[in-house]
Amino acid sequence: MNKKIPTKIYLNEEEMPRYWYNLRADMKEKHDPFLHPATLKPCTAEDLYPVFCKELVKQELNQTNPYIEIPEGIREFYEMYRPSPLVRAYFLEKALGTPAEIYYKFEGNNTSGSHKLNSAVAQAYYAKKEGLTSLTTETGAGQWGTALSMACAFYGLDLSVYMVKVSSEQKPHRKEVMRTYGAKVIPSPSTTTEAGRKILAEHPDTGGSLGCAISEAIEVALGTPNCRYVLGSVLDHVALHQSVIGLESKIAMDKYGIAPDIVIGCAGGGSNLAGLIAPFMGERIKGKNNIRFIAVEPASCPSLTRGKYVYDFGDTGRTTPLIRMYTLGCGFMPSANHAGGLRYHGMSPIISKLYHDGYLEARAVEQTSVFAAAETFARTEGILPAPESSHAIRVAIDEALKCKESGEKKVILFGLTGTGYFDMTAYKAFNDKKMSDYIPTDEDLEQGFASILDIPQNK
Amino acid sequence: MNKKIPTKIYLNEEEMPRYWYNLRADMKEKHDPFLHPATLKPCTAEDLYPVFCKELVKQELNQTNPYIEIPEGIREFYEMYRPSPLVRAYFLEKALGTPAEIYYKFEGNNTSGSHKLNSAVAQAYYAKKEGLTSLTTETGAGQWGTALSMACAFYGLDLSVYMVKVSSEQKPHRKEVMRTYGAKVIPSPSTTTEAGRKILAEHPDTGGSLGCAISEAIEVALGTPNCRYVLGSVLDHVALHQSVIGLESKIAMDKYGIAPDIVIGCAGGGSNLAGLIAPFMGERIKGKNNIRFIAVEPASCPSLTRGKYVYDFGDTGRTTPLIRMYTLGCGFMPSANHAGGLRYHGMSPIISKLYHDGYLEARAVEQTSVFAAAETFARTEGILPAPESSHAIRVAIDEALKCKESGEKKVILFGLTGTGYFDMTAYKAFNDKKMSDYIPTDEDLEQGFASILDIPQNK
Numbered sequence: 001m002n003k004k005i006p007t008k009i010y011l012n013e014e015e016m017p018r019y020w021y022n023l024r025a026d027m028k029e030k031h032d033p034f035l036h037p038a039t040l041k042p043c044t045a046e047d048l049y050p051v052f053c054k055e056l057v058k059q060e061l062n063q064t065n066p067y068i069e070i071p072e073g074i075r076e077f078y079e080m081y082r083p084s085p086l087v088r089a090y091f092l093e094k095a096l097g098t099p100a101e102i103y104y105k106f107e108g109n110n111t112s113g114s115h116k117l118n119s120a121v122a123q124a125y126y127a128k129k130e131g132l133t134s135l136t137t138e139t140g141a142g143q144w145g146t147a148l149s150m151a152c153a154f155y156g157l158d159l160s161v162y163m164v165k166v167s168s169e170q171k172p173h174r175k176e177v178m179r180t181y182g183a184k185v186i187p188s189p190s191t192t193t194e195a196g197r198k199i200l201a202e203h204p205d206t207g208g209s210l211g212c213a214i215s216e217a218i219e220v221a222l223g224t225p226n227c228r229y230v231l232g233s234v235l236d237h238v239a240l241h242q243s244v245i246g247l248e249s250k251i252a253m254d255k256y257g258i259a260p261d262i263v264i265g266c267a268g269g270g271s272n273l274a275g276l277i278a279p280f281m282g283e284r285i286k287g288k289n290n291i292r293f294i295a296v297e298p299a300s301c302p303s304l305t306r307g308k309y310v311y312d313f314g315d316t317g318r319t320t321p322l323i324r325m326y327t328l329g330c331g332f333m334p335s336a337n338h339a340g341g342l343r344y345h346g347m348s349p350i351i352s353k354l355y356h357d358g359y360l361e362a363r364a365v366e367q368t369s370v371f372a373a374a375e376t377f378a379r380t381e382g383i384l385p386a387p388e389s390s391h392a393i394r395v396a397i398d399e400a401l402k403c404k405e406s407g408e409k410k411v412i413l414f415g416l417t418g419t420g421y422f423d424m425t426a427y428k429a430f431n432d433k434k435m436s437d438y439i440p441t442d443e444d445l446e447q448g449f450a451s452i453l454d455i456p457q458n459k
Numbered sequence: 460m461n462k463k464i465p466t467k468i469y470l471n472e473e474e475m476p477r478y479w480y481n482l483r484a485d486m487k488e489k490h491d492p493f494l495h496p497a498t499l500k501p502c503t504a505e506d507l508y509p510v511f512c513k514e515l516v517k518q519e520l521n522q523t524n525p526y527i528e529i530p531e532g533i534r535e536f537y538e539m540y541r542p543s544p545l546v547r548a549y550f551l552e553k554a555l556g557t558p559a560e561i562y563y564k565f566e567g568n569n570t571s572g573s574h575k576l577n578s579a580v581a582q583a584y585y586a587k588k589e590g591l592t593s594l595t596t597e598t599g600a601g602q603w604g605t606a607l608s609m610a611c612a613f614y615g616l617d618l619s620v621y622m623v624k625v626s627s628e629q630k631p632h633r634k635e636v637m638r639t640y641g642a643k644v645i646p647s648p649s650t651t652t653e654a655g656r657k658i659l660a661e662h663p664d665t666g667g668s669l670g671c672a673i674s675e676a677i678e679v680a681l682g683t684p685n686c687r688y689v690l691g692s693v694l695d696h697v698a699l700h701q702s703v704i705g706l707e708s709k710i711a712m713d714k715y716g717i718a719p720d721i722v723i724g725c726a727g728g729g730s731n732l733a734g735l736i737a738p739f740m741g742e743r744i745k746g747k748n749n750i751r752f753i754a755v756e757p758a759s760c761p762s763l764t765r766g767k768y769v770y771d772f773g774d775t776g777r778t779t780p781l782i783r784m785y786t787l788g789c790g791f792m793p794s795a796n797h798a799g800g801l802r803y804h805g806m807s808p809i810i811s812k813l814y815h816d817g818y819l820e821a822r823a824v825e826q827t828s829v830f831a832a833a834e835t836f837a838r839t840e841g842i843l844p845a846p847e848s849s850h851a852i853r854v855a856i857d858e859a860l861k862c863k864e865s866g867e868k869k870v871i872l873f874g875l876t877g878t879g880y881f882d883m884t885a886y887k888a889f890n891d892k893k894m895s896d897y898i899p900t901d902e903d904l905e906q907g908f909a910s911i912l913d914i915p916q917n918k
Contacts, residue, residue: 006471006472007472007538007539008538010469012465013465013466079466079467079549080466080550080840080841081841090538091539091613109568110841110842111837111841111842111843111878113880150841153837153838154550154838154839154841172883172887173880173883173884176883176884176886176887176890177843177880177883177886179886179887179890180833180834180837180838180843180886180889180890181837181838182838374639375639378570378612378639378640379612379613379639379640379641380613381539382539382540382569382570382609382613383539383569383570384570384636384639419570421572421632421636421880421881422880424631424632424635424636425632425635427635427636427638427639428631428635428638430639431635431638431639
């Protein structure tokens with residue numbers, strides 16, 4: 001291999017970013033504000049304080065400061081697992097026979113197995129600083145719950161994780177990782193909350209849902225002294241914390257004079273994608289580059305490619321503020337797929353706005369082709385990717401193969417958000433050639449759209 | 460924290476070792492040779508060629524060259540996952556309140572989840588170079604099988620892994636990782652070999668054993684054109700490949716002027732420990748340092764602390780050459796414990812010889828205390844350690860606490876061989892406070908010792 005650029009670029013401690021980048025401050029048009037579901041008026045900080053930590057609410061509503069300092073106490077935690085490497089995919093390039101240069105930012109080298117830790121540490125830090133003693137959250141696939149367990153263990157906070165019951169039964173190992181970090185894991189619905197008891201009375205055999213787990217976690221936060229609720233995606237302050245992914249990538253690329261032509265990320269709630277693209281998109285908005293940005297979503301849950309850009313609830317339980325975003329409707333039931341982290345009916349408001357304004361492309365891919373890409377990647381680059389991350393791999397490979405046809409030497413950067421150690425049931429289905437592709441019909445979508453509120457803002 | 464040394468030290472590509480270090484060449488007394496079990500005479504290269512690759516046999520018998528060049532094709536693979544970081548355990552030190560400086564070399568940041576990949580890549584590389592088309596091996600806990608699957612995928616070799624049946628049922632996810640890398644995984648005993656059919660006829664319900672899996676793998680290798688058998692521990696060529704761990708550690712420490720006072724590693728077959736200590740021990744033998752080396756083994760399988768230094772078979776099936784080593788007897792049945800990688804009746808001949816000659820201490824620890832150390836480590840350093848690796852953590856913490864009492868500022872280095880993602884059943888037992896400690900009685904040991912051959916060399 002003819003190499004000038006090292007296979008893995010690690011930043012030195014002096015090179016690490018000291019500020020998060022708040023992309024919204026540089027967006028020419030801001031996204032629409034959250035609305036209070038009762039009044040349909042923009043949410044104020046006061047509306048959010050009972051549920052969220054103060055500093056996080058401030059970050060959530062801050063659309064003016066482009067740079068927000070990363071506190072030393074958070075940078076200290078970062079040292080455990082950051083910088084993450086920016087990897088030149090020499091082996092994958094060779095296997096594909098492409099003239100394209102492929103890079104990926106690997107966020108899976110930590111025990112939570114994903115980028116989720118970037119926001120977990122920030123949220124736990126601010127909670128501790130504010131004098132809180134405990135946090136609550138919900139988790140589906142378990143990556144967010146694991147990340148938050150790690151952060152709470154470090155800062156000395158109690159944590160209750162409401163884990164969707166069916167997930168906690170299917171992924172008992174995820175649960176044990178959280179317990180090892182000292183978290184209390186409660187299968188949801190549970191008898192510990194009114195919301196849970198109500199659901200259990202109506203549906204005693206239910207396997208639970210993320211919507212119900214959110215309702216339980218919020219109820220406990222509201223009813224417990226010195227406790228708040230935290231969320232791992234969708235919100236702007238989560239995207240802010242995730243900007244460390246893009247910042248480190250850009251510093252590493254700038255150091256070696258590499259300029260990406262295409263930046264690709266998988267998109268569930270959107271926080272990873274928003275974080276990865278942030279500094280590159282900031283320059284794009286200022287006319288300093290002409291990068292193509294591609295959001296990749298599963299064909300089974302196509303919020304960007306087939307959703308509507310309207311106000312909708314963030315949860316199926318209809319308890320959150322209304323968010324203007326691309327959505328399939330909070331009542332949309334995504335058909336089964338193996339990328340639990342991408343089974344969300346909506347999309348982060350920043351990503352939605354960028355897509356709506358034409359700064360971002362979106363592509364929906366089917367899971368069998370995603371796992372085929374995952375297998376190629378595992379065998380060439382040696383890392384077993386998470387199904388979520390493999391959506392980005394799929395499109396990176398497709399773009400690299402287009403370069404092979406055209407002979408173009410494009411520079412492709414994608415986000416490898418995590419590892420697949422806890423997803424072997426999905427890999428088994430693929431290995432056994434028993435994996436199916438589910439694509440919602442137009443009727444399925446219409447059912448979901450019917451759950452969107454009929455309010456003046458949605459006319 | 461008052462820091463001069465970075466939390467993580469990564470070597471640049473230019474700093475990476477280009478030679479393995481063959482510690483045996485610098486040992487004043489060499490360990491005794493393997494004996495052919497039929498003749499009781501030292502094994503020759505010709506005895507070993509039908510089973511092992513030629514280059515590996517040469518390495519196995521090479522006791523004269525201290526440095527053996529790492530081929531470029533192997534260093535290329537290393538770039539996927541090496542260098543592994545040398546980590547300063549600032550967070551653990553702070554939690555313990557010790558004046559000791561603790562460092563660990565982390566070998567778990569690759570998909571196999573352990574140091575096993577270091578030898579897997581070398582063995583697959585030489586097999587490919589020799590023109591072989593397939594390999595066979597056995598695996599118990601699955602780390603070795605996974606590592607070899609990755610290496611065979613990279614070099615384009617077919618691989619059959621005989622996996623102890625009970626393990627393949629208890630750890631179906633490990634099996635799927637291997638399949639994802641293209642390996643054929645056969646639960647052992649199987650009907651694919653004479654050895655397997657014989658065992659099944661006698662014990663139709665057996666869960667299998669490592670001894671039986673080895674016999675099956677060797678039988679297939681002997682009966683298949685262009686096929687050889689490979690082994691992941693115990694042998695000298697495996698220790699040679701693992702010297703990359705110690706070499707990288709020493710280069711990183713030298714760069715920052717750090718000199719360890721104590722080096723600690725867990726010991727199952729001994730390859731990780733032999734690799735970690737190699738360059739430090741080489742200098743110790745030459746009188747250039749006065750480092751204490753500590754091998755840590757489970758109290759349930761105490762080959763060094765309670766075994767005999769005699770000639771014994773490497774497998775329970777009595778098919779291998781005779782090895783002079785510390786052993787509990789090839790018929791010893793280790794009581795159940797959760798560190799599958801440390802349930803071996805014997806110990807690498809190099810480690811055995813060093814221990815016998817007083818260069819190395821050994822300590823046996825009980826598993827509940829090991830998991831308590833693992834929990835502390837996970838919560839402070841953020842990495843979920845493998846049960847095997849946690850044996851080294853236990854003793855590192857114990858030594859650091861002694862420093863706390865004495866006020867000494869010792870420098871402790873330990874090997875963190877891998878991650879525990881596939882060991883959550885063990886963690887669950889610990890979290891549920893249902894873990895037991897098994898220590899073999901003297902009678903148990905006598906039963907094992909009875910399986911040792913009554914030959915002149917053992918008088």
